[in-house]
Amino acid sequence: MNTGQVISATGHAALIGWLMFGGVFRAEQLPIKATEVSVISGEAFAAMLAAQDAPRSSTEVAQPAQPNIENEAVDVPQPDTTPAQEIPVVAQAPSADDAPDMTDLTPLPEAEVSDEAPVLPTPEPEVSVVAPVTSDRPVPRPSDRIAPEPVAVPEPEARPDPVQQDAVEQADTGEAVAEPQDATAPDEATSEIVTEAEQPAAALETSIRPPARRPTRPAVQAAEAETPTPPEPADTSSAVNDALAEALGQAGDAPSAPSGPPLTAGEKDTLRVAVQKCWNVGSLSSAALETTVVVAVSLAQDGKPLTSSIRQIGSEGGTAASVEQAFATARRAIIRCGSSGFKLPSDKYDQWKDIEMTFNPERMRIK
Amino acid sequence: MMVRIITALIALIMTATLSVTLAQAQQGPLRIEITEGVIEPLPFATPSFVPENGESAEMGAQLASVVAADLQGTGLFRQIPSSAFISTVSDFGAPVQYADWKAINAQALVIGAVSVAGNNLTVKFRLYDIFSGAELGSGLQFQGTVEGWRRMAHKVADAVYSRITGESGYFDSRVVFVSETGPKIDRKKRLAVMDYDGAGVKYLTDSSSLVLAPRFSPTGDRVLYTSYETGFPRIYVLDVGNVKRRVLESAQGSMSFAPRFAPNGQTVVFSQATGSNTDIYTMDVPSGRATRLTSAPSIETAPSFSPDGNNIVFESDRSGTQQLYIMSAGGGEPKRISFGQGRYGTPVWSPRGDLIAFTKQSKGRFHIGVMRVDGSEERLLTASFLDEGPTWSPNGRVIMFHRETQGAAGRSSLYSVDITGRNLRPVRTPEGGSDPSWSPLQK
Structure with a gap:
């Protein structure tokens, strides 16, 4: 708990204590009025009730005032005039077609009916799809952490030169120097070089140390951090003065606070x-x-x-x-x-x- | 009544506003927390030690060279070459020109002086924290013989290391190991002892018979090892000072091997094979009385005591595969601590008592690793064709082991690595080496 929380909690606690025990909410004792009563019997009570008049119903009901109706004519809006519509031109009905000439019709050929069942073409045999056999879950292969050898540089593809060139004589001293190429590591290699002392391979075999308990603040610090006991509240009549006195009293006991804005x-x-x-x-x-x-x-x-x-x-x-x-x-x-x-x-x-x-x-x- | 409520509300609002204002304001000094630093070697300068007489002129540069090599070899320090020096140190008592050393970013400065009188050598030094502008600790002086000048340099380096890192050094220590020559099919082995950095090799046995697994005593004056001198493996105790030895008798018809001293220096824990069964025993060296600690039908071997002598870590295949177990020093039901994939072997308890170093074979490779004594936080430090036989430096910061290369012409040599896994470096020996065992700091 930091110093600010301690001060705030102490201030609040002191204030609440003062409110509870300082008499702020203490109710003043109200004056008690005494009334004398007399005890009567049941018959006397019934006789007393019978002597009272029965309640009367009231028929006079106040009528609400009639609203003043203004007789002035109200302008009624005129309906809109019917818009003029063009009368559609009715198209002339077509005349009936003339009767067709049926003299030149040729007779329909008679249908050839055969009792033999039609021979259906044999369908192509269906090719069955063989479901693939589910293979076992692949077992990861152990791979070298570091590629033992770099992959050989692939041979360049042979391409015919469209332009025939004269053969170049080899120089006496010149040796073909291959351009350095970066060796390609195998797929399973890693860029991390494992040294013995770093022992990452063995790291999985080591037990994980549980996080240590965070130490408490040293005793000296703890003693210093203890909140000083708030002083006895001053016996003043003003509650505001009491609260201010408490708060200022705490500040006065604490070490002198440096002035100016704190460090971010x-x-x-x-x-x-x-x-x-x-x-x-x-x-x-x-x-x-x-x-x-x-x-x-x-x-x-x-x-x-x-x-x-x-x-x-x-x-x-x-x-x-x-x-x-x-x-x-x-x-x-x-x-x-x-x-x-x-x-x-x-x-x-x-x-x-x-x-x-x-x-x-x-x-x-x-x- | 209403007036009081309104007054209270106003007071509440004002108090809240004032509290927020005060909370936002900074109380006292600015506080920040630094949680991320850097890990890099600390630059230091070691000018040649000032010769205080004519005979020590050459010795000054040699001492400074060994001190610098010790510190730089840890991986925690970086030597600034003398060519970068602005100041020259010609007087051990002259005031240090901090600005000159600060300009070349030297954070620590070791200034020493040496004097030779006959066969007596006197070395003294002061360590300065350049950026603090003050001496780090007090000046220190060592006296010895001229022949022991390397030890004097190691002691200076130990003191510097200790003052800067806060933990003890390991430079003035020795390593016993098996020196190897010849091809794998006809390899000659003999015991040898050397400084931790590979200097001053001396041979303790000849190569007439096979010797294995030498182990220093807690005081560094004796060595346990296994020899096939009689055709059967037997355990010997060798006095390093006078190279005298004696055999630790074991039961008839049994083979004893993998010995290691208990922290008290009087008890030896070892493996004994009878028939097809191998179990762990302890033996009181003065009386020769042996006590059986395990009785399982499986193979239990490679025992190693905890620094307090209360527990023993060892390897066993009782679970079907080679794993690490811990049991009480008096025997009893062991508790398995290794559960990773692969096989674990040759466990060695750290001198600090917090870690166990081991050899792990997994997926065709060998590793040197460390884990907590409860088996947690396993950390593999190396990986190669064959890494084996870890041994701890006296301060528990470095592990030395041997590494063998593949093939018939493969050579076995010694390496060291920091427990962080950094600073893996070979230990130069005249011949091949295996089975190293680090001594405690010499007195």
């Missing part, structure tokens, strides 16, 4: 990258790689670390010797990469003049 995430990342590229953990022992150290450093306005200000303010894990090694490596990183000044915005110097760097080698351990 990008500016912080730039500083982080600048330091980590000099943080060489290659020569650290296994124990030192298990050690997290928190280093405080002050920077000059030109971004250069003040060597005398570099100090260890916290650590987690490891032995005293490993803490010392880890701090020395962190110190070296700050001095090396800060020798020419860290690239930080000068207008925000108040924000970065004092820095606490946590060097956590968790990701750099031997895996």
Whole structure:
């Protein structure tokens, strides 16, 4: 939880507590009025009801006022005039055709009927389609990671030269120098050269190391990060003053906040990258790689670390010797990469003049 | 009543606004977390040690050369050549010109001095952290004989290594191994001992009989090994100082091999084959009394004690394939720790106690690997036609093993590799070598 969330949560908690226990919502005790009542019997109650008059129905109903109807004639829109339509010209009916001349007709030939069944042509035998036999799932063949030999350059295709040329005499010293050609690797080859130390082939056989638990913040830091106990609310009559007093009281207990706008995430990342590229953990022992150290450093306005200000303010894990090694490596990183000044915005110097760097080698351990 | 509620709401809004404002503002110093670093050799400079008298003029350069070779050989350091130096060191007590060394990016500087008086050699050094502008630790001085100048250099390198890395060094140590000559079909083997870097080879036995698997004692003064001198494998204890030896008697009709000392230096654990069965035994060296630890019908061999002496790791084929098991030093039901594909053998417990090195045969290749003592985080460091016989450096950071090349003319030679799998490098020996065993740091 970052500092902002802690402050916000503490402020809210204090306010809610004040609202609940400070008497804001406490209801004032209302005055109680006492009324004297008398008890009567059932007969007396029935007699009392009978003595009352029966309800009367009311027949006088107020009639709504008649609306004033204006007698002025309303202009009624005139209907549209019927558009003139052209009368279609009726076409003259055609006269009936003359009767055809049927004298020259030739008689129809008689149909030849045979009792023999027609011989149907034998159809072509159907070609059956044989379903392909499902082959077994292909088994991947082991392939060489690196092609043992480059593929030979293919012979160029022979093409007749359309123009006959004179034979060229071979020079005495000239040797035909083939142009270098890139060897074509076989299909199954890879461009990656596998070295023994890198052992990618064995990588599959190694057990995967489960991600280590992220270490908690060092004790020193945790102690510093603890939210200070809010002071007792001032006994004032104004709720606004109470809330402001609480909020300001917290701010007053916290370390003095630097003025000006804070560093952006990008500016912080730039500083982080600048330091980590000099943080060489290659020569650290296994124990030192298990050690997290928190280093405080002050920077000059030109971004250069003040060597005398570099100090260890916290650590987690490891032995005293490993803490010392880890701090020395962190110190070296700050001095090396800060020798020419860290690239930080000068207008925000108040924000970065004092820095606490946590060097956590968790990701750099031997895996 | 209504006035109080409105007042409370206003107070709530103002408080929330103020809280957000305060939260956005930076409290105290700027805080950043660095989680990604770089892994690269640390540049260092080692000028020739300053000769403090005429006789030591040549010795200064030799000492500096060995120190530099030791440090650079770890893969954790990178030597800056002397041609790049801006400053010259002619006085051991002169103030260091940090700016000159910083300009060539030297992060550590070793300045030494040497003096020779007769056969006595005095070497002293100081280590400086250039970017901190301060000495790293205090100056240190060693005295010895002129013949032992390499050991003096190794001790300087150990101190420098320890101060920078935070863990002990391994340079002033020795390795016993089997020196091999001749073709595979007629290979001559004899025991030899050398410095960790291959210098100063001395032979402990002749090549008249086959010798195998020498193992240093925890104090480095004795060596266990197996010899076929009588036709049967027998275990011998050799005193390195005077090259005297004695046999560890085993039961009649049995073959004893694969011996290794317990951390107490008085107990030996070994394999004994009787008939077709091989089991693990321990023997109290002074009394010669043997105790059987396993009694399975399978083959149990290659035992190795944990540094605390409470457990033994060994290989067994009781599951049908060769795997690694751990059992109590007094015997009992073993627990299998290797479950990967392939066969595991020759396990060796790290001096730190956190890792077990082993040989793995998988898919036709041999690997040297390490795993946690519970079998997790297996990591294969090498791969070749034949890698075998790992042994740990005294600080548990480096593994030495032997590698044999393929073919009738194949040669067996020694290699070392960091436990990260980086910095694989050969160990130069006059002849071929196999079965290395690393001694502890010398006193």
